[in-house]
Amino acid sequence: MDNMTKPLTLVTERNKMMLLVIGVMLIAANLRAPVTGIAPMIDLISNSFHLSATQAGMLTTLPLIAFALFAPPSAYLAKKFGLEYTIFSALVLIAAGLLFRSFGSVSALFIGTALIGLGVSIGNVLLPIVVKRDFPMKVAIMTSSYVLAMGIASGAASAFSIPLANDYGWGWQGALAALSALTFIAMIFWLPQLRYNSKPSPVNTSGSTSTNLWSKALAWQVSFYLGLGSYFTYTMIAWLPSLLIQSGFSSEEAGMVHGVFQIGTALPGIFIIPLMAKLNDQRLPAFGICAIAATCAVGLLYLPQFAYVWSFLLGLCSGAWFILGLSFISFRTNSPLQATTLSGMAQFIGYSLAAIGPMLGGYLHTLNNGWSEMITMIVIVCVTSATLGLFAGRRVTIDE
Numbered sequence: 001m002d003n004m005t006k007p008l009t010l011v012t013e014r015n016k017m018m019l020l021v022i023g024v025m026l027i028a029a030n031l032r033a034p035v036t037g038i039a040p041m042i043d044l045i046s047n048s049f050h051l052s053a054t055q056a057g058m059l060t061t062l063p064l065i066a067f068a069l070f071a072p073p074s075a076y077l078a079k080k081f082g083l084e085y086t087i088f089s090a091l092v093l094i095a096a097g098l099l100f101r102s103f104g105s106v107s108a109l110f111i112g113t114a115l116i117g118l119g120v121s122i123g124n125v126l127l128p129i130v131v132k133r134d135f136p137m138k139v140a141i142m143t144s145s146y147v148l149a150m151g152i153a154s155g156a157a158s159a160f161s162i163p164l165a166n167d168y169g170w171g172w173q174g175a176l177a178a179l180s181a182l183t184f185i186a187m188i189f190w191l192p193q194l195r196y197n198s199k200p201s202p203v204n205t206s207g208s209t210s211t212n213l214w215s216k217a218l219a220w221q222v223s224f225y226l227g228l229g230s231y232f233t234y235t236m237i238a239w240l241p242s243l244l245i246q247s248g249f250s251s252e253e254a255g256m257v258h259g260v261f262q263i264g265t266a267l268p269g270i271f272i273i274p275l276m277a278k279l280n281d282q283r284l285p286a287f288g289i290c291a292i293a294a295t296c297a298v299g300l301l302y303l304p305q306f307a308y309v310w311s312f313l314l315g316l317c318s319g320a321w322f323i324l325g326l327s328f329i330s331f332r333t334n335s336p337l338q339a340t341t342l343s344g345m346a347q348f349i350g351y352s353l354a355a356i357g358p359m360l361g362g363y364l365h366t367l368n369n370g371w372s373e374m375i376t377m378i379v380i381v382c383v384t385s386a387t388l389g390l391f392a393g394r395r396v397t398i399d400e
Contacts, residue, residue, distance in 0.1 A: 042238070
């Protein structure tokens, strides 16, 4: 009897893990597309409601504010209600926000966007915990895989939003609501996990000494390196389609180029982690990524005929910048307590900075109805971050 039940148990466990992997990937696919998928339709929405460029920038900024404000409560909710239940609630919030913002009024548009930001914020915090708990020996490959899923989903959302809105007659409301289909699919695949609902284990901080990271220069360097990367990424996500349209691209092709940028952000996980393992420190990639990003941003403005190349390279830089910044949190700390504290500091600074970018980019555009001012701002951000990378990339820790 035991010999018969053993293979059955193995099959059941294998199916359970496969369902969990699919669930993780589908959740990841919902953590960027609902936020970035609106960018190609910014002009349609702005014309519909007569929004200023600064107001339109708020549609990207609101979720970032939610990311900064609701990351700490997300961990508390998981401890109180369990990881699986809390993640499912995040999917419900995302689905509700996607449907709500397509109702066709300005208030619904912004309320729905805020709900999406709240749901995505919870998912951003809790999904890595699930990966660490259930795939302890495959954290790197699972993280790279779900970052890739995020990039593919957001790229597809950008590429197909305008065709759905214009060619198929759905309008921007229908195109925005269509993204909820992916969220409902994720909810269906996550339902079986609710029976295994559990609360995350507390971080073991025994033997760790408390350090006031806010007084440490290296902690500020790491936080601003990661934060300026988020500033760069979300400013480009918000305004890349509009910049391309003003350069002569159709709205459909601008959406396609925007999708290329999104897919580019997902690919560095494949090569940046093995590369870092071979280097003595990370100063060269930290500086080089930002320098390439600055060059490509200028190329996008003055040589828009190569927009596909510039956008893909900008996406690669964005993804590598993000992964490198996250890696600094582990490399520059000496204990789980320090890493957790630095992560919270960097996340707060990062999303606070990122929330400014889309609005400031929109304001700079309105000065002369052009994009040179915003690109100049992007170049300044890249140069500043490249300099910070020379400090944050050193092979030292906060206590040294």
